[in-house]
Amino acid sequence: MDRLVAVCSPELTEEGSRGEELRSFAAVLHGLGELCPWVEPIKLGLAVFPVRGPSRLLGGDHAVVAAVAMAMSAVQPAVVVQIGVAPGLFAAQLAARRGVVVAEQDLMEFLAPWPISVLGRPELASVLPRLGLRTLGQFAELHHREVFSRFGADAAVCLQVAQGKVGELSGLRDPSIGRRLRSLTARVSPLPNQPTFLGGMGLADERLHAVARRLQAQLGAESVMVGYDHGGRSPIDQASLVPFGSHPVPTNSTAPWPGKLPSPSPMTVFCDARAVELLGESGLPVVVDGSGLLNAAPVACALNGGSRRVVINWAGPWPLVEQWWETLHHRARLQLLIEPATAVLVAFEENSWWLEAVYD
Amino acid sequence: MLWLRYEHMFASVSHLQPRPTLDPKLLARVRPVAAASARVLPVAPALESLFGSRGLQRGSTVRITAPRGGGGSTLALTVLSAPSAAGHWCGVVGMADPGVAGMVGLGIDLRRVVFVPAPGTAWASVVGELIDGADMVLLRCDQQVAHPIARNLVAKARDRQVTLVIVTSTPQQWPLPSDVELSISDATWSGVDGGYGHFVSRRATVSASGRRGAVREHIAALWLPSSDGAVAAADW
Numbered sequence: 018m019d020r021l022v023a024v025c026s027p028e029l030t031e032e033g034s035r036g037e038e039l040r041s042f043a044a045v046l047h048g049l050g051e052l053c054p055w056v057e058p059i060k061l062g063l064a065v066f067p068v069r070g071p072s073r074l075l076g077g078d079h080a081v082v083a084a085v086a087m088a089m090s091a092v093q094p095a096v097v098v099q100i101g102v103a104p105g106l107f108a109a110q111l112a113a114r115r116g117v118v119v120a121e122q123d124l125m126e127f128l129a130p131w132p133i134s135v136l137g138r139p140e141l142a143s144v145l146p147r148l149g150l151r152t153l154g155q156f157a158e159l160h161h162r163e164v165f166s167r168f169g170a171d172a173a174v175c176l177q178v179a180q181g182k183v184g185e186l187s188g189l190r191d192p193s194i195g196r197r198l199r200s201l202t203a204r205v206s207p208l209p210n211q212p213t214f215l216g217g218m219g220l221a222d223e224r225l226h227a228v229a230r231r232l233q234a235q236l237g238a239e240s241v242m243v244g245y246d247h248g249g250r251s252p253i254d255q256a257s258l259v260p261f262g263s264h265p266v267p268t269n270s271t272a273p274w275p276g277k278l279p280s281p282s283p284m285t286v287f288c289d290a291r292a293v294e295l296l297g298e299s300g301l302p303v304v305v306d307g308s309g310l311l312n313a314a315p316v317a318c319a320l321n322g323g324s325r326r327v328v329i330n331w332a333g334p335w336p337l338v339e340q341w342w343e344t345l346h347h348r349a350r351l352q353l354l355i356e357p358a359t360a361v362l363v364a365f366e367e368n369s370w371w372l373e374a375v376y377d
Numbered sequence: 378m379l380w381l382r383y384e385h386m387f388a389s390v391s392h393l394q395p396r397p398t399l400d401p402k403l404l405a406r407v408r409p410v411a412a413a414s415a416r417v418l419p420v421a422p423a424l425e426s427l428f429g430s431r432g433l434q435r436g437s438t439v440r441i442t443a444p445r446g447g448g449g450s451t452l453a454l455t456v457l458s459a460p461s462a463a464g465h466w467c468g469v470v471g472m473a474d475p476g477v478a479g480m481v482g483l484g485i486d487l488r489r490v491v492f493v494p495a496p497g498t499a500w501a502s503v504v505g506e507l508i509d510g511a512d513m514v515l516l517r518c519d520q521q522v523a524h525p526i527a528r529n530l531v532a533k534a535r536d537r538q539v540t541l542v543i544v545t546s547t548p549q550q551w552p553l554p555s556d557v558e559l560s561i562s563d564a565t566w567s568g569v570d571g572g573y574g575h576f577v578s579r580r581a582t583v584s585a586s587g588r589r590g591a592v593r594e595h596i597a598a599l600w601l602p603s604s605d606g607a608v609a610a611a612d613w
Contacts, residue, residue, distance in 0.1 A: 221512070225466045228510030229491055232503060242494060244477035244487040257477060261491055279575050281606040282479035284450040285472075314571070332569035332576070352576055358564045359446035360576050374476060376566075376576060377450040 018184045020078075020121065021065040023109035024049060024085060025099045030062035037239075038062070041093060043198055048092030052084060058198060060191035065109055068102050078102050078118045103127065105184020111135060124181040129154025136175050137188050141168070153179040192367040193290030229261045238262075257288075278350070283362055283374035291321040293363050293370040295328075295353075305349045305365045309336040318355060318363075320372050330354040334365065418513060418540055419459040421484065423608045426597045427559065427585040433460075435512075435538040437556035438531055445546050448561045448581050448601045450475075453515055453544045454483050455608045460513050460540075461489040468507035470496055471517040482606025501526050508539045515542040524552045557587040564601070577604045580611055 026045060029038045038061060046064055049056045053066045071081045082100050089098040101112025103119035108128060112119050119127045131153045134142040150156050157179040165173040177183040229241045242258035295303040297313025304312050315328045334349035349365045350373070360376035417432030433439070439456060443449030450472065457467045467490045469475065475492060491511070496503040500516070507514045514534070531553055534541040543551050548560075561581050568577030584596045598611040 221466060225491070225510040228506050232493065232506055236493075236496070236499065236503075240493055240496070242492040244475065244480060244485075244490060244492065246477060246481050246487065258475070258492055258494065280482060280604065281576065281578070281602045282482050283476045284454065284479045285446075285474050286476040286478075287474045311572075330569045331572060332574050333572065352569055354566050354569055354576075357444065357447075358566060358579075360566050360579070361446070375446050376579070377446050377448065 018104040018121075020068045020102060020104045021106060021109040021184075022053075022068045022071070022081060022085065022100065022102050023063065023065045023106075023113040024089070025101075025110060025113040026062045026093075026096050027099070028062070028096055030060070032061060039197060041096060044092055045089065045096070045098070046198070048088045049085065052081075052088055058194045059106065059110075059189060060194055063110060063113075065106060082118065104181070105178075106189055107178050107184055107186050108181070109184075110189065125154075125157070128179060128181055129157070136178065136186065138171070138175060141172060141175060144168075157181075192369070193371075195366070197288065197290060233261065278362070281376070283360075284377045285375040287372055287374065291372040293321070293372045294319040294325075295351075295363065295370045296325075303370075304368065305334055305336075309334065309349060311351075315351075315353065318353060318370075320355075320361065326359075327356045328353055329356060329358075337364075418465060419463050421455050421459045421608065423599060423610050424455060426610060427583065427595055428557070433540055434556065435540055436535040438534065438541045438543065438553070439557040439559065440543045440545065440548070440551055440555035441559045441561070442545055442548050443561035447564050448579060449544045449546070450517075451479075451483070451579075451601045451608065452559065452561060452583065452599075453517075453542055454480055454485060456542050457490065457513060457515060458484040461486040464489065465512035466491070466510065468493070468504075468511040468514045469517075470504050470507065470514065471500055471519070472515070479602075479606065482602065484607055501530065504530055504541075505533060508533050508537050508541075511539065513540045513542065515544065517544045518550055519546065521550055522552060527551060527553045554588065557585065559583055559585050561601070578602065 024045065026042070029042050029045070032038055042058070042061055042064075046056055046058055049064060049066065053071050055070075056064055056066045058064050068078055068081055071084070072078050075081050075084055082102065085100050086098070089096070089100075099113045099116055101109060101115060101117055101119070103109045103112035103117075104121055104124050108119060108124060111131060112127070117127070129152060132142075132151060133145045133153065133156060135153070136142070145151075145156060150159075156176065159176060161173055161176060164176045171187070174183060174186065178186050232241050238260050241261040243261050245257060245259045295315050296317045297303045297311075298316050299313070301313065303315050306312050311334060315331050317325045318328055319325045331351060331353050333351040335351075337348040337350060351363050351365070351370075353361050353363060355361065361372060362374040362376075363370050364373045365371075416435055418435060420428045420433050433456070441449055441453050441456075443452065454469075457469070461467050462484060464486075469490060469492045471494075472492065473494050475494065477487065480487065480490075491507075493500075493503050493507070500518075504514055504516055508530070531541065533539075543555070545551050548558075561583055564579055564581040566576055566579050568574045579601045581599055581601045582596060583599050583601075586594055598613055600609045600611050603609040
């Protein structure tokens with residue numbers, strides 16, 4: 018089990034209505050990226066990276082924690098950040114809450130006093146204390162076989178986590194966080210004016226600026242946006258909205274992007290994660306297999322929890338080989354033509370389908 | 378300072394020099410194209426069969442009706458493309474997740490379009506504010522709009538000579554008749570076939586009707602969009 022540095026910011030875990038938390042979290046990740054290239058966002062407000070390399074470079078775990086704290090105070094001075102080191106993701110996020118460094122051999126000792134509720138399983142948290150098992154340490158003394166037969170497979174995994182044999186527990190990760198972060202490509206700086214043609218301002222420009230600033234004062238800076246074309250492969254990467262008056266990162270949008278989706282581009286591109294259920298002939302879910310192909314021809318789909326609609330035709334899947342060194346999951350994109358005549362773009366990621374765009 | 382004095386000395390000579398020629402592209406950009414007194418806004422060539430080559434009356438209302446995902450956004454944003462490219466400011470309200478790359482394909486100048494993607498319950502006041510600042514305002518409404526609110530917005534738009542473009546999925550959602558009514562039907566996509574190909578183009582029938590001579594009664598076949606991403610007229 019790899020020892021991980023967990024960086025957690027409790028203020029950023031609760032999502033507000035304006036999306037500032039996501040932006041701040043992206044800034045935190047960017048700051049961590051300067052220290053270590055393997056930073057992995059787990060959910061909003063929580064990121065981890067392996068401690069081994071940075072520890073060797075900087076001279077010890079405590080030096081890494083100090084470097085992270087220093088980097089964070091430079092990037093986000095207003096945000097309180099908790100840092101911890103422990104083997105495995107589950108122990109690492111607990112270590113961050115306490116702000117401690119846990120060595121491999123101390124893992125059992127560290128986990129033992131935590132209450133059952135930290136496993137995030139309400140049914141176990143209510144049943145086990147009634148059996149007299151209040152802490153992870155007491156739970157860990159049970160036998161795997163008995164827990165498996167009495168409480169099921171998920172509880173057996175929880176037991177292995179409590180025993181320090183397994184580092185990951187389902188439910189710790191937010192599968193949509195990677196997609197949401199990728200949709201945030203703009204940098205915001207408080208510039209008073211949106212630059213116009215040749216930097217000048219006409220009468221009509223001034224009128225519109227006054228209106229836009231009034232709306233921003235009422236509804237927040239991120240309520241009034243302008244479009245910005247970056248260039249990129251997917252519709253989400255290619256272009257995005259940036260707040261009116263901010264200076265976007267300049268890139269050359271005429272640069273060729275091999276592997277870019279062919280024209281025409283969709284008119285609606287979703288930044289948030291919308292789940293899609295895609296079913297094949299036999300009613301089984303359609304997935305992308307190891308060779309990048311579909312296991313069955315798609316027949317029906319349900320978009321974002323809606324009703325099932327017939328898939329008339331489809332194209333793809335096109336495998337996504339961006340950042341293949343970071344992820345082991347198969348990612349692919351598929352175009353679907355669904356009833357009555359709606360064209361959508363879906364992506365396969367984290368073993369499920371997500372609605373990416375609609376050709377409205 | 379010394380340089381300034383010399384400049385002054387030769388002022389009588391300098392006017393004899395030929396004026397530097399400017400790049401016509403640059404000239405077109407700095408010229409005050411959006412004269413506020415102009416009575417019409419330009420329309421994209423592909424929509425001339427619907428609006429006529431004269432253009433779109435300022436202060437008029439255009440309602441576009443299409444089922445969700447049926448091309449309403451493409452047609453509405455195409456109406457914005459020529460005015461934005463000519464330097465008119467456009468506001469887009471209620472289009473929650475606009476595909477910016479697609480808009481570039483339609484010929485929209487992004488520097489002239491402001492979006493209020495999620496106005497929430499304040500949408501009517503946002504539209505009202507934008508009518509004060511922009512030349513064209515696009516509103517995507519997905520729920521029933523109350524009659525007095527619609528009437529107020531239309532009256533304000535007419536007063537300020539701002540063209541209002543409303544996109545709805547059913548005609549009942551916007552309770553007032555508009556100067557121009559466009560509706561999309563018979564949309565068919567081509568290009569995908571059993572896993573092969575990709576979406577290439579959508580052919581749709583757009584019927585136009587209206588009042589006060591703002592539009593010709595007309596039914597046109599359009600590529601919404603064509604394979605290059607722009608909207609084009611299709612053959613019957």
